[in-house]
Structure formats: C-alpha cells, structure tokens
Amino acid sequence: MGLGLAIPFALMALMQLQGSFEFDNFHPNSDKIFRIITDEKSNENGVSHYASSPYLLADNLRNNYTSVEKSTKVVRQFGWELNNRLKNIHVNTIYVEPTFFEMFGFRLAKGSIPTEPNSLILSQETAQKFFNDANPIGQFLTHPTYGSFKITGVLKPFKRGTQFRSDVMVSMATYEKFNADQLKPSSWAKLETHTFVKLAPNAQPQALDLALVEISKKTNTFLSSAKKTNSFRKQALADISPSTEDLRYNPYVDDLQEIYFNFTIPFMILLLAGFNYTNLTLARSLSRSKEVGVRKVMGALRSQIILQFIAEAILIAFFSLLVGVAILQILKSSIHINWVTWEVENQTLIWCAFIVFTLFVGVLAGSLPAWILSSFQPVKVLKGNILPATFGKIGFRKVLIVIQFVVSLGFIFFMGHFYNQFKYMATENDNFNRKGIFNMSLSDKNHALLVDEIAANKNVEKIGMVSVPFGGISTEYAIKSKPKDENIASYYYAADANFIDNMQLTILAGNNLPVSKSDSATNFVLLNERAVERLRLGTPQEAIGKAVFLNNSATASQIVGIVKDFCHFNYQFEKQPVVFQYNPAQFAVMAIRTNAKAPKETFLAEMQSIWKKHYPYQQMGYSWFEQDLYERYYPAEDMKMMGMAALVIIVIAVMGLLGMVTYSTEKRIKEIGIRKVMGASVWEIVKILSWSFMKLLIWAGVIAIPIGLAENWALDNLFTFYAGLNAGLMGVFFLSIFAVATFTIGYYAMRAAAVNPVKSLRAD
Incomplete structure (x- = not known):
C-alpha cells in the first residue's frame, strides 16, 4: 500500500515525459512544417536564442520565396481577461491569421474564422463557461482595454498538448489595429512573433536555410540603431518539444531539463x-x-x-x-x-x-x-x-x-x-460586500422602465449601476492632478452612488457620488487612498475638492470623496489607484441588493418574469455575486x-x-x-x-x-x-x-x- 500510494505520482511524471514527445503531432503534413527561431547577437548581451522572430518575417517568406508554400504568424499575449458583463474570466490568448487554420489541425465546430478587427473564436470549454449551452455566435465579449469583440466561431475540441494552447483566438487584424508599429521596418528588431513555414511539395529544407540567411542579411540594416544583428534558422515541428535548447519566449513547451527536475x-x-x-x-x-x-x-x-x-x-x-x-x-x-x-x-x-x-x-x-x-x-x-x-x-x-x-x-x-x-479570497466580506448581491446584465441603454419595475419588488433593497462588477480587471484610465503632469495609470469604474452603498465601501473623507438621473457623465469622482498618494494630493481630507484630469481630458473632474483602499480584483497585486465616476454611457450591470431572507429560487423566478416583459426574445444574463467570486478565487x-x-x-x-x-x-x-x-x-x-x-x-x-x-x-x-x-x-x-x-x-x-x-x- 505504501508503494501503491507513491507510484501514481511517478506514473504521472512518466506520462508527462511521454506527452512532451507527442506534442503537436495532430497537424496534417507536419513533416513539412518548420518554426523559425532567432539568434540575436548584441555587444552587451552576447548571443541570445529566441523561439520567436520578427513580425514581418512570415510575409517576407510567403511573398518572396517559391520554396515556401505557406507561412503564418502567431502572437501570444498574456494577462487577458474577458467579460460578458457578468462573468470575468482569465483567458489564454493568441492572435492568428487565416493561413494558420490552413497549416494546422484546428477545426471549427461552427461559425467562421475571425478576420475583421475585434473578432475572435472560442474554444468549446470557454464558450461553455461564458454562455453555457446558448449559441455564442454573434455575441460579444469585452476586454477592459481593447473594447468589445464579436464571436465569429467555436473550435472543435483539440489536443491539450500543443504550443498553441489557448482559450480564444483573435484575428491578426486586431493586433495590427492596436500595434501599427509592427508594420514598420523598425519592427525587425522586435522578437514578439512566432513564425511557421510549410515547404512546397518538392522543396528541400536547404532552400529554406538559404532564404533565411538572405533575409537576415537584408534586414540587419534595420537593426543598426539597436546595435545588434539577427540570424534565423529553422526548427522542425517535431523537434520543438521537449525543448533541448534554452530558448526565450517558448511558452507551453516543456523543457527537457524541467521534465527531469x-x-x-x-x-x-x-x-x-x-x-x-x-x-x-x-x-x-x-x-x-x-x-x-x-x-x-x-x-x-x-x-x-x-x-x-x-x-x-x-x-x-x-x-x-x-x-x-x-x-x-x-x-x-x-x-x-x-x-x-x-x-x-x-x-x-x-x-x-x-x-x-x-x-x-x-x-x-x-x-x-x-x-x-x-x-x-x-x-x-x-x-x-x-x-x-x-x-x-x-x-x-x-x-x-x-x-x-x-x-x-x-x-x-x-x-x-x-x-x-x-478560502479568504473566496469568501471574505471585508474589502467589499458580496453577500445578497444579484447582478443582472443590461441589454441596452433604455433600461429605466426595467429598473423601476425591479425596484418595486418587495425583496429588492437597493439597485446600483456599474460598468463591470468587482472581481475582474476593469477599464484602465490615465489620471493626473494638473494638465501638464505625467499620466498615472488607474482602474476606472463607471458607477452610481447606490453601487458604492451596495458594496459597502468605506468613505474616509468627503461624500459619496452625487445622486443623478442625468444621461451624461458628471464631473465628480471618488478616488481611493492609493490614488491620492500617487497624485500627491495630501491627506484624504486635503484632497476633497481638488481637481483631477481623466484620460487627458481638458475638463477637470472634482474629487468629492475618498474611499479606503480595498482589493477589487487581485489579492496578490500591490494597491493601485481606483477612480469611480457617474457615467451612464458605460453602465453594463445592475447590482441589486436583495433581502437576505428572500429564497434565491423565488427571487430569480421573479426577476426572469420581469425581464420577459421587457425583452421577450432575449435571455436574461444574471449571476449571484457571492457564488461567482467563490468560483473565481477558490482553486x-x-x-x-x-x-x-x-x-x-x-x-x-x-x-x-x-x-x-x-x-x-x-x-x-x-x-x-x-x-x-x-x-x-x-x-x-x-x-x-x-x-x-x-x-x-x-x-x-x-x-x-x-x-x-x-x-x-x-x-x-x-x-x-x-x-x-x-x-x-x-x-x-x-x-x-x-x-x-x-x-x-x-x-x-x-x-x-x-x-x-x-x-x-x-x-x-
């Protein structure tokens, strides 16, 4: 029994080792596919080896060399979080172009390949997390920085053992929209892209070697200001995993030494x-x-x-x-x-x-x-x-x-x-209130009648409005205390006074946001202590009445209150500035504080009945805030x-x-x-x-x-x-x-x- 209890961990290690050799073996004609890796030489750092390459390399190979039948580029970005107004979910993200699906064995279960800016496709698991069994095609997910993304398709299940492990695949047009500098010659110095090449049927691998040598000679002239040179070489798809070479920017590929460790x-x-x-x-x-x-x-x-x-x-x-x-x-x-x-x-x-x-x-x-x-x-x-x-x-x-x-x-x-x-992260109620909060996604901006009818329900205590619930990454804004000062990054929530009350945030100085029925944003803001400190506005009491400028706006906003620092999404990160502003144009979620004694099933049925009166052909999006945060934080x-x-x-x-x-x-x-x-x-x-x-x-x-x-x-x-x-x-x-x-x-x-x-x- 002692050996029997110990053996499963060894068996898992053996399977991990074998799995690393079966990496990315489900792609058609994989013997013809190569990844281009880069050897960067500089006077300061010597020679560094990268699994990545310049953004323009794939297009250069495809357009100028007959030995290359197809080429594609993949860009990975970490730290993405998407939301459907109710759920905030961390996702693994890669940018891809249409040729990616021609070269590799990823197939669509439904929908189409994303080609337009701000379009993407989901893995089946991610589609299930966001939409359960509903059809996600045509729906939208929101990124706090890049805005709304239209879902054009859902992938068939694919093997986990791949360097392209991802929850969402975003159109390359989106990447170019927000990274236009990658199309300039100076981008040959940046190694943020993974380039893959499929050789023509009769082409020899040596032809690709010659092409890479030629390209490196031509493009190194663009690197003179950076005082470095690049040389490119091919790597067969089957040789990528397990990695026997120390390559930088080589995500999800198991290193042989790490496997042994x-x-x-x-x-x-x-x-x-x-x-x-x-x-x-x-x-x-x-x-x-x-x-x-x-x-x-x-x-x-x-x-x-x-x-x-x-x-x-x-x-x-x-x-x-x-x-x-x-x-x-x-x-x-x-x-x-x-x-x-x-x-x-x-x-x-x-x-x-x-x-x-x-x-x-x-x-x-x-x-x-x-x-x-x-x-x-x-x-x-x-x-x-x-x-x-x-x-x-x-x-x-x-x-x-x-x-x-x-x-x-x-x-x-x-x-x-x-x-x-x-357990503390999943259940605590010290930073903000999560108990008895029912979040409902707003369908459009004309929700006044819906709000009034919900407010009349006997089990509803108070209705607050917010752009995105706590627990996920919010929109990032630039703030400063004077027009000519340097911008400081902050998190931004469009919210009303009722939302601040529902979350039970502690106001250290000043007052809550003014109650307003206006359809436009007010010039009054709440800041947290960290924002006051970063803007050098003195004590919380001294900051009341002072001005701040949001996103380089020429119009100043007045500070009406300071809230105590709290954790609004990540317990590990250091405290960051947070801004609250009444801005109805960005309201997306109705945060309803309910009677603690009201049965959840009964209350949900009442809300769905009210929703159907106003939106008979649309499904209500909802969540119980406490349950959402528990699922998010407890692994x-x-x-x-x-x-x-x-x-x-x-x-x-x-x-x-x-x-x-x-x-x-x-x-x-x-x-x-x-x-x-x-x-x-x-x-x-x-x-x-x-x-x-x-x-x-x-x-x-x-x-x-x-x-x-x-x-x-x-x-x-x-x-x-x-x-x-x-x-x-x-x-x-x-x-x-x-x-x-x-x-x-x-x-x-x-x-x-x-x-x-x-x-x-x-x-x-």
Whole structure:
C-alpha cells in the first residue's frame, strides 16, 4: 500500500515525459512544417536564442520565396481577461491569421474564422463557461482595454498538448489595429512573433536555410540603431518539444531539463516508500530467520535465497502498480487540472515504461533486505540466538524518521496556508460586500422602465449601476492632478452612488457620488487612498475638492470623496489607484441588493418574469455575486491534488515510523519478557517502548513549526491582501498527525507488551 500510494505520482511524471514527445503531432503534413527561431547577437548581451522572430518575417517568406508554400504568424499575449458583463474570466490568448487554420489541425465546430478587427473564436470549454449551452455566435465579449469583440466561431475540441494552447483566438487584424508599429521596418528588431513555414511539395529544407540567411542579411540594416544583428534558422515541428535548447519566449513547451527536475518529487516520495518497505522487511526478519536457516540446511544457495526475496519484492511492486494505476484512475476522474497530462497516445509504450519502472523499484527495494536476510547462519538461527537484522545505525534511522515527519508537517502547513488564503479570497466580506448581491446584465441603454419595475419588488433593497462588477480587471484610465503632469495609470469604474452603498465601501473623507438621473457623465469622482498618494494630493481630507484630469481630458473632474483602499480584483497585486465616476454611457450591470431572507429560487423566478416583459426574445444574463467570486478565487481542483500529495507523504511517514516501532519491539522482545517476569506492568512497558519514539515526534514538531511560520511569512509578503496566520488550523494539522503517529506507536507497543513472556523466553 505504501508503494501503491507513491507510484501514481511517478506514473504521472512518466506520462508527462511521454506527452512532451507527442506534442503537436495532430497537424496534417507536419513533416513539412518548420518554426523559425532567432539568434540575436548584441555587444552587451552576447548571443541570445529566441523561439520567436520578427513580425514581418512570415510575409517576407510567403511573398518572396517559391520554396515556401505557406507561412503564418502567431502572437501570444498574456494577462487577458474577458467579460460578458457578468462573468470575468482569465483567458489564454493568441492572435492568428487565416493561413494558420490552413497549416494546422484546428477545426471549427461552427461559425467562421475571425478576420475583421475585434473578432475572435472560442474554444468549446470557454464558450461553455461564458454562455453555457446558448449559441455564442454573434455575441460579444469585452476586454477592459481593447473594447468589445464579436464571436465569429467555436473550435472543435483539440489536443491539450500543443504550443498553441489557448482559450480564444483573435484575428491578426486586431493586433495590427492596436500595434501599427509592427508594420514598420523598425519592427525587425522586435522578437514578439512566432513564425511557421510549410515547404512546397518538392522543396528541400536547404532552400529554406538559404532564404533565411538572405533575409537576415537584408534586414540587419534595420537593426543598426539597436546595435545588434539577427540570424534565423529553422526548427522542425517535431523537434520543438521537449525543448533541448534554452530558448526565450517558448511558452507551453516543456523543457527537457524541467521534465527531469519534475521527477525529483515523485522520486523523493518513492525513495521514502522504498525505504519504508526495506525497514518493514528487516523489522520482520526474526519471523523469517528460521525459514532461511531451514532452506540453507536443505542445501539452498545464498544466491537462490537472494533471488527469492527480490522476487517477492518485485511481486509486491507489481501489486503496488495495480494499486497505483487504480488510484491514478480515481485521480483522473475526480481531479481536473489543465497542467497535468492524464492521457498519452502510445499506450503500449507507456505500459512498457510502467512495467520496467516497477521492476526497477522492486529490485531496488528488495536488494538490501535480501542481502541481509540471506546472510543468516543456520546454526545460530536454529538455536534461536539471532537478533533481527540491522540496517545501518539506529541513530541514522531515527534522523530519517524525523526528516520524514518534518517534510510531512512542512508540506501540510504550506497547504494549510494556501487553503486559508484561497478560502479568504473566496469568501471574505471585508474589502467589499458580496453577500445578497444579484447582478443582472443590461441589454441596452433604455433600461429605466426595467429598473423601476425591479425596484418595486418587495425583496429588492437597493439597485446600483456599474460598468463591470468587482472581481475582474476593469477599464484602465490615465489620471493626473494638473494638465501638464505625467499620466498615472488607474482602474476606472463607471458607477452610481447606490453601487458604492451596495458594496459597502468605506468613505474616509468627503461624500459619496452625487445622486443623478442625468444621461451624461458628471464631473465628480471618488478616488481611493492609493490614488491620492500617487497624485500627491495630501491627506484624504486635503484632497476633497481638488481637481483631477481623466484620460487627458481638458475638463477637470472634482474629487468629492475618498474611499479606503480595498482589493477589487487581485489579492496578490500591490494597491493601485481606483477612480469611480457617474457615467451612464458605460453602465453594463445592475447590482441589486436583495433581502437576505428572500429564497434565491423565488427571487430569480421573479426577476426572469420581469425581464420577459421587457425583452421577450432575449435571455436574461444574471449571476449571484457571492457564488461567482467563490468560483473565481477558490482553486478546488488544485487543492484536491495538493491534499492527495499531503496524504501520501503523511502515510509514508507513518509507515516509516511503523517500521521503526516494529523493528524496535522485535529487537527488545526478550527484554520485554524479562521485565514482565520481574513484575513490570503493561503500562510501564508501553511507556518505556513509546517514549523514544515520542521524542522523535516532538523533535519533528519543534523543527516543523518554525518552518510553517516561515512559510506564512513568505505568503504574507507574496499577497498584498493576506488572510494572516491561522494558528488554529496549524494546530489542528499538527495534532492530527501527532495523534495518528501516537496511535501507531501505542498500538504496537501495547501488542508487544501483551506478549506472554513464556513464549518470548522459551529458548532461554
């Protein structure tokens, strides 16, 4: 069972390794496709190797060289977040052009390829997240900086093992719209694009080499001001993963050294499990000593006995493999994590790897016990004069037990700190109010009648308007206190006074936004403390009445209030300036504060009934704010995986302790018998046997608790808004492990103390 619990992590590492070799193998004619990589040489940094290349390279190859049948470019941007007015979701984004779909094996389930600016297609999983089972074609998603994007299509499911891993694919026309400088000759110095080439049917790869040399010579003249030169070379699609070269800007491609490094944790767990197997086997050596003696008397050679014990270890390892595979299937069906490879294509190869690996583990775990057990001398064994076999010094073994429990406690403390922080992020109500808030997406700007009818509902306490709910990235605005000052980046929310009240933001100075029924934006704003600090406006009280300028506007806006700093979307990021302004043109969500006693199902039915009166042919978009934020911030699947790893490490540590206790009691069995004959009680013997092991647990706790506090300190520095130390949770974890270990010690000590001394002293 110990090996069976440890093996799944090793099997996952083996699948990760094989999966890296099956990367991007689903594209047609992949043997003709190459990626262009760049070697950048500069006087300051020497030679740097990039998986990317200049933006204009793909067009140059396609238009000027007959050896190239097709070429395409891909641009990746990180940090995107899209919303459909209600849900804010982080998405992996790439910009693509139509030739991308001609070269690679991505197919549309419905719709069309995005070609126009601000158009995109979704993966099936992303379409489901945003729209459930509704048809997303023709719908819009909003980016806080780039505006609205029209959805033109949905992709068929595609293999996860690809460097083009993405949730949305955006038209290249969009990229050019916001990055016009990429079309200038100076862009040859920028390496932000991935270029792919498909050779013509009769073209030789050498022709592409010559073309790349020629292009680098022509374009290096544009790099003279940057004091560097570029040289380009091809890389076959099959050679991209696993990466054997240190390439910059090579996202989602597994580095071979990193894969090998990832084996260290499963190897450590297996090493601990193998050590425990050895420990337990040697602890039982006394019960098998007569068997070895009889076999030797009957003529068995030492090599035959060694082979027997190694065969037993291999057999146990294969049983452990069955247990491990079963656990792996349970993990696969119950934990859904994108960064874990759960499936590989070549099943024959992976099973061969599993079998060879299991043989290796069995031989490794069984060799030392086989060597020691086979060394017993028949004369001593059959006289009953042999003691249990020894594996190294007892002090060394005790150190290993302490290390095992320190690792177990350290890991579970670390997991506990993360759980505490994630739980805080998902459920806290300190930064702003999320309880009892029902968010409804506004269909158009003519929503006055809808608002009035909803406000008349008996379960509605207050209706606020906002451009985007808290929890996601909002629009970014430039602010400054004087027309000629340098702009400062800030987050911007179009909101009304009721929204500020619904969110229960703390106003430190001044007042809330003025109540207005106007259709145009007012020149009054609320700022947070950080904005006041960055604009150097003095104290919050001193900032009231002063002017700020938004997005280089010539018209100043007056500060009417200062709100306390709060976390409006990311608990890890440092505090940033936040601006609130009454701006009805940007209102997109109705934040409704409901009666806490109102049943959610009843309230939802009432809202849908009202919606249907005003928009009979349109589905209502809604969400319960508290539930949305919980789903956003709490990584349930990752916590499951961490919990499973913690459980395995704890079980292995307890099994190591079990081996030590069993070994010690077997070795002291005659001492126990003599003590009982001399009048010692069972409790006294249990106390004598247990105390040495209890000291190991206490030492492990003394070492592990400072480690847990150091972990808490590190996370406190990592998160700007941190939940703080949960000493009670640490105590529960420590006492739970201590109780399990104490029960293990007490149980086996009690068994040893209860043995009849007549049996243990019979040979004497």
